[in-house]
Amino acid sequence: MRKRWLRLAWTSLAVFAAAGVAARASEPRAPFDPGCTVAREVRSFAGDLPQARAAIAEGQALKVIALGSSSTLGSGASSEERAYPAVMRDELARLLPGHEIDVTNAGIGGNSAHQMYQRIDSDVLQEQPRLVVWQTGVYDAIHDIGVEKFKRILRKGIARLREGGADVVLMDQFPVPRAERFPAFAAYVAALHEVAVETGTPVFRRYAMLEVLLAERRLKPEELLPMGSQHLVDASYYCVGVNLARTLAEKLSPRAVPGQ
Numbered sequence: 001m002r003k004r005w006l007r008l009a010w011t012s013l014a015v016f017a018a019a020g021v022a023a024r025a026s027e028p029r030a031p032f033d034p035g036c037t038v039a040r041e042v043r044s045f046a047g048d049l050p051q052a053r054a055a056i057a058e059g060q061a062l063k064v065i066a067l068g069s070s071s072t073l074g075s076g077a078s079s080e081e082r083a084y085p086a087v088m089r090d091e092l093a094r095l096l097p098g099h100e101i102d103v104t105n106a107g108i109g110g111n112s113a114h115q116m117y118q119r120i121d122s123d124v125l126q127e128q129p130r131l132v133v134w135q136t137g138v139y140d141a142i143h144d145i146g147v148e149k150f151k152r153i154l155r156k157g158i159a160r161l162r163e164g165g166a167d168v169v170l171m172d173q174f175p176v177p178r179a180e181r182f183p184a185f186a187a188y189v190a191a192l193h194e195v196a197v198e199t200g201t202p203v204f205r206r207y208a209m210l211e212v213l214l215a216e217r218r219l220k221p222e223e224l225l226p227m228g229s230q231h232l233v234d235a236s237y238y239c240v241g242v243n244l245a246r247t248l249a250e251k252l253s254p255r256a257v258p259g260q
Contacts, residue, residue: 036219036239038212043243045202049167049251052131056252061100062092065124065166067116068135071174072107076231080105087241088133088248095249095256104129112139113153120157125164132161133204133244135171141188142176150188154195170196170203171244174210174232177225204244213239 037043055062066072066085074083089103106123108115113136124132134157140150154170161168172192179185189207196203213219223235232240249256 036213036242037246038209038243042205042212043209043247044250045169045204045247047200047202049131049169049202049248051165051167052248053252055130056096056099059099061102062096062131062252063127063129064089064101064103064131064133065127065129066103066105066107066133066135067119067124068107068133068171069111069116069139070107070109070230071138071232071237072105072135073109074105074107074237075109076233077237078234082234082237083107084237084241084244085133087238088245091242091245092249095245096253097257107135110139112143112145113137113150113157114145117153117157117160120160120164124161125166129166131169131248132166133169133171134158134161135206137173137188137192141173141185142182144182144184147184147187147191151191151195154192155199158195158199158201168201169248170201171240172203172205172207174206174236175214175224177221204247206240209243210236210239 052062052064054060064085066088070076072083072085074080074085077083080086083105085103085105085107089101092101092103093099104127106119108119111119116134116136136154137150158168158170170192173185173189176182176185193203195201210219210224214221214224219235219239223233225232225236
């Protein structure tokens with residue numbers, strides 16, 4: 001399968017003293033939306049991100065790779081800039097002013113966990129990232145590849161990423177409509193979290209976050225997966241991106257600008 005990478009570079013520059021405004025390479029596509037945010041206990045995770053935190057502390061560029069499938073690539077979004085990695089980049093730049101944020105979207109639609117694992121050296125570690133956000137498990141759950149096999153792949157992938165010098169954050173699955181079509185789906189969500197605990201790997205709980213937004217009617221079902229579609233759309237990508245960025249910023253710097 002042909003690789004598709006998107007480099008999303010953003011440098012958040014110093015504040016102009018005279019004007020009192022921040023100089024930016026471009027404007028974010030949407031303002032920070034308080035309606036998207038969830039409580040810290042839903043979006044946050046335990047554990048440290050020492051490599052990424054050191055990059056921020058030392059004034060180096062924060063190099064992030066978003067490894068995943070279609071919901072990383074941005075299938076269903078109106079543009080590449082509406083995919084969650086681009087939203088995350090923009091929000092990190094807002095929350096960590098003065099730091100260079102360099103995000104590469106290494107999502108490929110339809111990838112299984114094993115296919116992502118096979119791409120780790122060429123598509124991820126070659127870039128020498130400080131942080132890898134690995135979104136996985138949707139394809140594997142829908143096609144029921146075997147829970148134990150899925151767990152073995154996760155363990156191997158996490159170990160390889162760490163050997164390559166990167167911090168790892170797993171991103172779990174998302175709620176699927178008519179879940180009874182995929183009776184093993186919940187077992188794969190649980191399996192990802194089990195491996196995370198076993199390996200001491202943080203998990204960004206996308207599934208729980210989106211469930212909260214749906215239950216509170218701050219996100220409509222059609223803003224998650226439109227009727228007849230298998231892909232997220234702009235609103236759900238935006239909520240994933242801003243909540244993940246806010247969680248990461250709090251981990252990486254005590255001086256992170258609080259959300260507005």
